[in-house]
Amino acid sequence: MDMTGVKLTELVEAAGCAAKLAPGYLSQVLSDLPRVDDPNLLVGFDASDDAYVYDLGDGRGLVGTTDFFPPMVDDPYLFGQVAAANALSDVWAMGGRPALALNLLCFPNCLGLEVAGQILAGGADKCREAGVIVAGGHSINDHEPKFGLAVTGFVELDRMLANGGAREGDVLVLTKALGTGILTTAHKAELLDEAGVKVATDSMITLNKYGAEALDGLDAHAATDVTGFSLMGHACEMAEASGVTLEIRAGDVPVMARAREMAQMGLIPAGAYRNRDFFGPRVEMSDDVPLDLSDVLFDPQTSGGLLVALPEDEAAGYVERLRGLGQPAATVGHVAARSECSVRVTM
Numbered sequence: 001m002d003m004t005g006v007k008l009t010e011l012v013e014a015a016g017c018a019a020k021l022a023p024g025y026l027s028q029v030l031s032d033l034p035r036v037d038d039p040n041l042l043v044g045f046d047a048s049d050d051a052y053v054y055d056l057g058d059g060r061g062l063v064g065t066t067d068f069f070p071p072m073v074d075d076p077y078l079f080g081q082v083a084a085a086n087a088l089s090d091v092w093a094m095g096g097r098p099a100l101a102l103n104l105l106c107f108p109n110c111l112g113l114e115v116a117g118q119i120l121a122g123g124a125d126k127c128r129e130a131g132v133i134v135a136g137g138h139s140i141n142d143h144e145p146k147f148g149l150a151v152t153g154f155v156e157l158d159r160m161l162a163n164g165g166a167r168e169g170d171v172l173v174l175t176k177a178l179g180t181g182i183l184t185t186a187h188k189a190e191l192l193d194e195a196g197v198k199v200a201t202d203s204m205i206t207l208n209k210y211g212a213e214a215l216d217g218l219d220a221h222a223a224t225d226v227t228g229f230s231l232m233g234h235a236c237e238m239a240e241a242s243g244v245t246l247e248i249r250a251g252d253v254p255v256m257a258r259a260r261e262m263a264q265m266g267l268i269p270a271g272a273y274r275n276r277d278f279f280g281p282r283v284e285m286s287d288d289v290p291l292d293l294s295d296v297l298f299d300p301q302t303s304g305g306l307l308v309a310l311p312e313d314e315a316a317g318y319v320e321r322l323r324g325l326g327q328p329a330a331t332v333g334h335v336a337a338r339s340e341c342s343v344r345v346t347m
């Protein structure tokens with residue numbers, strides 16, 4: 001429900017994770033920063049991993065991450081839920097459990113306070129579902145609303161899932177369908193109705209907690225969450241960090257209803273083109289993959305699913321557990337020895 005007559009998405013230029021800085025731009029900025037050399041910092045920003053991990057010396061690591069972005073939906077409560085689910089996700093992607101969160105809110109003075117309250121309530125409800133304590137926050141006046149969290153969690157270091165652990169022979173599982181960028185772009189252009197975009201919002205508010213907890217008792221080797229850099233971008237990062245090539249069967253990748261149709265109509269977020277420019281040269285895409293499907297593979301996801309590399313004999317059981325929870329998980333390929341490309345996509 002919009003309580004002011006102002007549509008949240010009309011106040012922003014780029015929505016959700018599509019508002020991220022272009023990957024090439026970001027890596028250039030980061031490469032100029034001085035390296036921190038502390039042996040307790042097990043994972044820092046140079047590993048292109050999802051969160052930092054700091055060794056607490058007792059077998060546990062402290063995990064920290066932050067994410068915030070402009071709205072991709074008009075309903076402030078729903079936006080709060082999406083932003084919180086997205087920010088918490090990186091802790092689960094490292095094999096950890098989030099524990100505490102701080103709200104980060106940018107908000108225009110001209111919008112009603114009840115709108116800000118609804119955004120925070122959406123975030124608080126997702127944190128409650130996650131078992132996370134909201135312990136404070138910071139807000140700032142900004143012409144464009146933005147919301148997210150700074151999250152702290154813990155990981156058992158022998159259960160840590162960096163993106164560099166994928167091994168030859170592993171099977172790849174994707175826990176959610178792709179298409180949030182395309183469907184929310186189509187909705188913003190008023191070419192997709194509420195029912196059509198609901199498949200994207202339902203997926204975005206689904207916590208990756210369930211995908212992570214379903215790994216309990218399994219021997220997963222690597223994981224990452226699929227967000228702004230698209231399945232192709234995050235698969236490239238996993239492949240390069242692991243020294244392998246990921247082979248993905250495009251026809252097996254779960255895709256949201258109507259996402260390919262909207263892609264055919266050209267309703268593709270700018271971030272998808274940036275992802276294709278930056279990661280495309282590291283991807284060998286078979287000629288028989290239709291263009292609209294490859295657009296989905298480069299589509300920036302907001303609060304996307306986990307991409308997990310795990311032993312072949314565990315993959316089907318993992319997919320079954322998630323399907324039992326109503327998630328459209330699927331095996332989407334496997335890990336091969338390193339070849340010239342980082343990711344090879346066949347139909």
Ligand code: CO
Pocket residue numbers: 049050089090093224225226227
């Ligand atoms: Co991530």
Ligand code: CO
Pocket residue numbers: 050065066067090227
């Ligand atoms: Co993130």
